[in-house]
Amino acid sequence: MLKINNLHVSVGDKPILKGLTLEVPAGEVHAVMGPNGAGKSTLGYALSGRPGYEATKGTASWNGDDLLALDPAERAAKGVFLSFQYPLEIPGVPAMTFIRTALNAQKRARGEEEVSAPAFLKLVRAASERLKMNFEMLKRPLNVGFSGGEKKRMEILQMALLEPSLLILDETDSGLDIDALRIVSEGVNALRSPERSMLVITHYQRLLDYIKPDRVHVLAAGRIVASGGPELALQLEAEGYDRYVSEAA
Ligand code: ADP
Numbered sequence: 001m002l003k004i005n006n007l008h009v010s011v012g013d014k015p016i017l018k019g020l021t022l023e024v025p026a027g028e029v030h031a032v033m034g035p036n037g038a039g040k041s042t043l044g045y046a047l048s049g050r051p052g053y054e055a056t057k058g059t060a061s062w063n064g065d066d067l068l069a070l071d072p073a074e075r076a077a078k079g080v081f082l083s084f085q086y087p088l089e090i091p092g093v094p095a096m097t098f099i100r101t102a103l104n105a106q107k108r109a110r111g112e113e114e115v116s117a118p119a120f121l122k123l124v125r126a127a128s129e130r131l132k133m134n135f136e137m138l139k140r141p142l143n144v145g146f147s148g149g150e151k152k153r154m155e156i157l158q159m160a161l162l163e164p165s166l167l168i169l170d171e172t173d174s175g176l177d178i179d180a181l182r183i184v185s186e187g188v189n190a191l192r193s194p195e196r197s198m199l200v201i202t203h204y205q206r207l208l209d210y211i212k213p214d215r216v217h218v219l220a221a222g223r224i225v226a227s228g229g230p231e232l233a234l235q236l237e238a239e240g241y242d243r244y245v246s247e248a249a
Pocket residue numbers: 011014016034035036037038039040041042043
């Protein structure tokens with residue numbers, strides 16, 4: 001299970017998360033919703049270990065491992081995967097090479113055997129078919145010139161191959177049309193399992209029509225200020241975040 005207790009995170013000198021407490025049991029999908037600037041992306045970065053997002057206080061553990069003590073590669077080896085709100089473009093590196101490198105780095109860190117080129121090709125072909133991705137796209141530099149929907153599908157393809165145990169999806173719905181949203185959500189839903197936990201970060205309720213959360217949390221002013229069932233997302237959609245923002249302040 002994911003256990004976050006009284007987490008404080010600063011970017012530079014600026015405190016962003018200010019005492020965030022949250023638990024996601026294994027097998028559950030929890031949504032984190034909140035206004036722009038609340039610190040949602042900061043939470044994803046802090047859990048995945050992005051440099052510059054410094055935990056100054058509190059704890060965060062995944063299946064008993066202290067995440068804050070691990071470097072980003074070690075966290076990935078423990079199964080932590082962050083799907084970016086704005087996926088990175090990497091000119092010069094074919095998407096397929098990028099994914100294979102990530103997969104083999106994960107295997108090495110776990111003391112497992114690397115995947116051979118032919119075996120990887122088989123894996124990636126099958127996964128791209130499931131996600132209705134054009135296989136030729138995988139030979140192009142990662143995300144360079146990809147549409148918003150293609151970038152998100154690429155993120156889901158990476159997840160399907162890396163098989164993370166803790167998935168953090170940061171505004172996976174942004175920039176997606178309805179068809180892409182459905183395909184991406186199906187890809188995410190296919191990864192639901194009793195051992196896997198998911199943190200679905202979103203500003204809008206729409207995504208949660210497709211990825212049904214067990215619990216919904218409101219992040220405002222750097223803390224979780226309310227939690228509830230899926231109905232909380234509908235209430236937020238109807239009422240907005242104003243009440244929570246002023247209460248948090
Ligand atoms: P959200 O994802 O909820 O919209 P963010 O986590 O992106 O919020 O940002 C929370 C706050 O932290 C915002 O005020 C933002 O401007 C600030 N912030 C985030 N990243 C940086 C950074 N790299 N440098 C300076 N400020 C940052």
